[in-house]
Amino acid sequence: MNDARPTFRFLRPEVLAKIASLELLARTVVEGFLAGLHRSPRTGFSMDFAEYRPYMPGDDLRYLDWKVLARTDRTYIKKFRGDTNTRVYVLLDVSASMTYRWAPQAISRSPGDPGRLPPAIEKREYACYLAASLAYLATRQNDAVGLITFDRGIVDSIPARLRPGQLHRILSALERMKPGGISAISEALRRIAERLRRRSLVVLLSDLYEPPETLGPALRLLRAHGQDLIVFQILDESEVEFPFTEAARFVDIETGEDVPVAPEALRASYREAVRRHLDEIEGFCRAHGIGYQRMFTTQPLDEALFAYLGRRARWP
Amino acid sequence: MSFLSPWFLLGALALLVPVLIHLRRREPQHRVLFASVLFLRGLPEPIHRRRRLRYWLLFLLRSGALLLLVLAFARPYWRGHGAEGVSGTALVVLLDCSFSMRYGARFARAQEKAEEILARAPDGARVGVIGFSTTAEVRAPLGRDREAARAAVRGLRPTFRATDYARGLQAALALVENAEEGEKIIYLISDFHRSERQVSGSGWRLPGDVRVVPIPVASEGGENRAIVDARVLSGVDGTPRRLLVRMGNFQSARARMRIRLSVNDRLVQERVIELDPDAVATVEFTDVPLDPGNNRVRLEADSDRLPEDDRFLLVLRRELPKPVLILEGSRAPSERASFYVQQALLADDAFGPERVVVRTVAEARGASHRGVPVVEVADAEAVVVVDPIALDARWATALRRFVTEGGGMILALGPQTEARAFNAAFGSWLGVRMEEPGGSLREPALLAEIATEHPIFRPFADPRRANFSRVRFSGYAGLVLDATGGGAPSSAILVLARFSDGRPAIVEITRGRGKVILLAFGLDARWSTLPLTPLYAPLLHQMLMAVRRPSPPPFFRVGESIAVEGSEASVIVRAPDGERLRFDEERAGRFTPEHVGFYHLRRLRGEEPIAVNVEAGESDVRPMVGAELDQFLASLGGRESGLRGSALNAGDERAADAGVSQGDLVAAERSRAWRALLLATILLLLSEAILAERASGRRRPVGASLRGEGRGW
Structure with missing residues (x-):
């Protein structure tokens, strides 16, 4: 897999973190992604996200791009700017738990032990990059894009618009974003569902630290309001692998609650509990037609963009 | 079970060390910020395994070895075993x-x-x-x-x-x-x-x-300075003249001591003295201003760790001067036998003409009818009777009462003294009889067998300074000591000097609380050359001081039995703290002070202080x-x-x-329990070493497991 993505090296989070401007970062990500997309042998289809969309039954064949059809053996319809009426909302979780990142230097490890993980950036930073890239991509597609940040309620909201400067507003909002407090995702999603009157493509960026039994109804509510939903569950790899070795008091970033833990004794149990949680969420999403993509902060952003585009393709 | 060295048992606290380490490590101190403890909180026992000791047997072996070692050092033994007779100790x-x-x-x-x-x-x-x-x-x-x-x-x-x-x-x-x-x-x-x-x-x-x-x-170290003693030197009239204070420096360093003298709480004099280590020196106070009556005198040195011996208390009495009454038999002043006596007394500054009262027996006899002599006798410091011609019964009674109540009398017999009258007046009372006739000797007699240890002769003990062999006696009155002693103890009659023929020359007789010095010769020059020698005046002073009413001691020591004049009903004795003291049960009219300070005797006629100091010999x-x-x-x-x-x-x-106790020691010596304990300790440690080696062998393949819980305990 690694040899299949050499061109995405600029999309690696640790590299992107060195770019100061979020707009430049988003442009780098998206343009690089699109450039690679055209050359990538693994992508079985292609589309012009500005003027093209996949052919659907009933489309006018005049707008069929025959060159693309000849080159890729795929049918794409030429679209004109302003023809889209798609609204994309990026829901970004800014709760305190999103500030977590794996800090390997703080833990003594020996080669080969379970604690060996690559350095990572904060989940919040990763989500921020992803949100910027998605906003940029949506703008390139002439979609109206909006941003809602939340923790236990709505923190900031930029309604979806298709107008000049919208991307800049979103990127500025992302840049001035500050970490929030305690998260209550289901509660926040309920409020968002009430606010989104029109059908939109809703992209949820969160670590989803909430029991499925409360999170599920909230996602169902969004779906019931007619929103097309794609969930990016953003995690640090250490949250799943639990590579810690020294006994310590693990302190919840959000609540301050601490639990004394002997990691070696509990690693298997912890992994099992996390795996069960992730599986439940993923299963729920699949069962309810919600796009789901688990993203680790060490993963390149292109996988997220692929997932987004896949979901976007369902829209006219 | 008991222990010879129980302090070693504190070593058992070392057993707590591994347990405390375990408990401390059980609750980790390291903190890790984590995104959420949602999944950790849900786990049944987050630190369950750390609570457990992995190698219980090793722990027990090591703890046991440590405990046995501690017990061995504490030297245990069992009472009642190993030492005969302990229970009957x-x-x-x-x-x-x-x-x-x-x-x-x-x-x-x-x-x-x-x-x-x-x-x-x-x-x-x-x-x-x-x-x-x-x-x-x-x-x-x-x-x-x-x-x-x-x-x-x-x-x-x-x-x-x-x-x-x-x-x-x-x-x-x-x-x-x-x-x-x-x-x-x-x-x-x-x-x-x-x-x-x-x-x-x-x-x-x-x-x-x-x-x-x-x-x-x-x-x-016992470093101490103290006022160890004091001595009061009084004049012939009984007035304190000099105060000698003994200071002691009982330490290894030279000391500078300041001594303050207070009279009735007034600081009157102060002295500073430098004392060498282990030295005792005398400090003298003179011309101490005293009020009439009893004076509470306090000597105080700088205080140290034993303050009670840094002060010394005294009661010094300054009494109004009383006259010495001279009774003589001569009628004409030119014949007065008391001439030499008067001159000898007046030679001392303490006696002025007003303090020397001379009465002839004839005058006294006449005056006695008016009752005057009796009063004069009672008020006299002492009475000197010189060659009494005849004393009537009234006079004799007054003098006897005077002596019995504490007065002093010098009774010098002379050529005119009538044996019959003397024997009638004093013979049976004194226990001494005068032989008839007294008279001149053919050969002059000398004084022999002088009791130089007696206070009268103590100043003359050195023959280079006093030679009584120069005194010649041409006559004397023959005295015969009554075998019955007048009903008094024989010790109450002391012959202080004898003539060369063995006859008593000077006799001291104690009667009641007073004393009489009876001279077999006169105090004039008719029978002896004594008034013509330098010995006369000092001897007379010594005799007066010996018979004069004794002054109470200026101070007492704790534990000394103090006689009190009067019954317990009429005298209240109060300790320095104000507590009323009872008289000693065994000795009537006495009490024994146990505290340092001024005691007070309260009578109807007034209050009298008594100074009590620390018992001597305790300051070093x-x-x-x-x-x-x-x-x-x-x-x-x-x-x-x-x-x-x-x-x-x-x-x-x-x-x-x-x-x-010795019994304990014997028991410990015989029990030998500590040796057995040491042996058991060694065995336990050997077992532990073997077991630890095996446990280490089991742990090795695991590798990282040493890092976490366990660590051998």
């Missing part, structure tokens, strides 16, 4: 309550030691408690009631008395001599300070079955050490006692150091 705590024990914390330490000894006494032992100084008091008789004995120890207080070890040891021996068969131990707890050398009594013997275990408690409180102490302890045993040479054998010393 009679144990007496002999605690020094003398003044020196007030220094620093000596007495508190002594009480602690005593209580420790009582607490460690073997089961079934009978214990007793005695406090001693110059007296010994059994505070708890020999019995099995430990609590009563401990209460007795707690009830002891240091006194102001000196130390008499023999008295204490005798009391302790009296307590244990009737004890049952078994060991008899006397724990002598004292500071053993240097000036405690006196061992009263003799002939007592320490039985062979009694052990004395000395326990010194003086850990301080530096403890004896080494050979000095050994030598002293050996001498303590008495000339015939078993203490000599074996007062402190090695076992006793160790017992004294540890504060345990």
Whole structure:
């Protein structure tokens, strides 16, 4: 897999973190992604996200791009700017738990032990990059894009618009974003569902630290309001692998609650509990037609963009 | 079970170290910020495995080895086993309550030691408690009631008395001599300070079955300065003239001492003296201004750690001068036999013409009808009767009463003295009869057999300064001492000097509270050349001072028996703290002060202070050490006692150091329990080493498991 993505090296989070401007970062990500997309042998289809969309039954064949059809053996319809009426909302979780990142230097490890993980950036930073890239991509597609940040309620909201400067507003909002407090995702999603009157493509960026039994109804509510939903569950790899070795008091970033833990004794149990949680969420999403993509902060952003585009393709 | 070295048991606390480490590691201190403890909180026992000890057997082996090692060092033994007669032990705590024990914390330490000894006494032992100084008091008789004995120890207080070890040891021996068969131990707890050398009594013997275990408690250096004594020198009229104060520097450094003299709380004089180490010096105060009557005099030096001996109290009396009444038989002034007496008295500054009253017997006889002489006699400092021609019964009665009530009389017989009249007036009362006739001798007589140790002759003891052989006697009155002594004890009549033919020349007779000096020769020049010699005036002064009404002592010492004039109903004695004292039960009219300060005798006619000071010999409180102490302890045993040479054998010393009984020591020596414990410790450690090696072998393949919980415990 690694040899299949050499061109995405600029999309690696640790590299992107060195770019100061979020707009430049988003442009780098998206343009690089699109450039690679055209050359990538693994992508079985292609589309012009500005003027093209996949052919659907009933489309006018005049707008069929025959060159693309000849080159890729795929049918794409030429679209004109302003023809889209798609609204994309990026829901970004800014709760305190999103500030977590794996800090390997703080833990003594020996080669080969379970604690060996690559350095990572904060989940919040990763989500921020992803949100910027998605906003940029949506703008390139002439979609109206909006941003809602939340923790236990709505923190900031930029309604979806298709107008000049919208991307800049979103990127500025992302840049001035500050970490929030305690998260209550289901509660926040309920409020968002009430606010989104029109059908939109809703992209949820969160670590989803909430029991499925409360999170599920909230996602169902969004779906019931007619929103097309794609969930990016953003995690640090250490949250799943639990590579810690020294006994310590693990302190919840959000609540301050601490639990004394002997990691070696509990690693298997912890992994099992996390795996069960992730599986439940993923299963729920699949069962309810919600796009789901688990993203680790060490993963390149292109996988997220692929997932987004896949979901976007369902829209006219 | 008991322990010889119980302090080593504190080492058992080391057992807590691994447990505490385990507990500390069980609760990790390292903190890790984590995104959410949602999944950690849900786990059943987040630190469950850390709570467990992985190698219980190793833990037990190591803990057991440590415990056994501690026990071995604590030297355990079982009472009642291994030492014969322990249960029948009679144990007496002999605690020094003398003044020196007030220094620093000596007495508190002594009480602690005593209580420790009582607490460690073997089961079934009978214990007793005695406090001693110059007296010994059994505070708890020999019995099995430990609590009563401990209460007795707690009830002891240091006194102001000196130390008499023999008295204490005798009391302790009296307590244990009737004890049952078994060991008899006397724990002598004292500071053993240097000036405690006196061992009263003799002939007592320490039985062979009694052990004395000395326990010194003086850990301080014992540096002290003190006013050790004072002496008042009075004139012939009884007025204090000079005050000599003895200062002691009982320390290794030179000391500068300031002494303040206060009279009736007024600072009147001050002296500064430099004293070499271990030196005693005298400071003199003269011309001390005294008020008429009793004066409370306080001498104070700079205070140190033993303040009670840095002050010294006295009561000095300045009485209104009383005249010396001279009675003579001569009628004409030119024939007066009292001429030389008058001149000798007037030669002293203390006597002016107003203090020398001369009456002839004839005048007195006439005056006596008016009652005047009786009053004069009663008010006189002393009466000198010179060659009485004839004294009627009234005069004789007045003089006898005067003497009996404390007055002094010099009765000089002369050529005109009538034997019959003398014998009638004084013969039977004095116990001395005058022979007929007195008269001239063919050969002059000399004085022989002079009692130079008597106060009258003490100034003349040096023959280079006083030669009585130059005094010639041409005549004297023959005196015959009555065999019955006038009904008084024979000791009440002392012949102070005899003529060369053996006849009494000077006789001192005590009657009642007064004294009479009876001279067989006159005080004029008719019968002797004495008035013509330089010896006359001083001898007369000495005789007057010997017979004059004695002044009360300026001070007393604690423990001294003080006579009180009057009954307990008429005199109230109050201690310095205001408490009313009872008279001694054994000796009527006396009381014994136990505190330092001014006591007060309250009578109807007024109040009289009495100064009481610390008993002498207690101010050098530096403890004896080494050979000095050994030598002293050996001498303590008495000339015939078993203490000599074996007062402190090695076992006793160790017992004294540890504060345990000889029985305990023997038991420990015989139990040998510590050796078995050491052997068991070694075996446990060997087992632990083998087991640890095997456990280490099992752990090795696991590798990282050493990093986490366990770590061998």
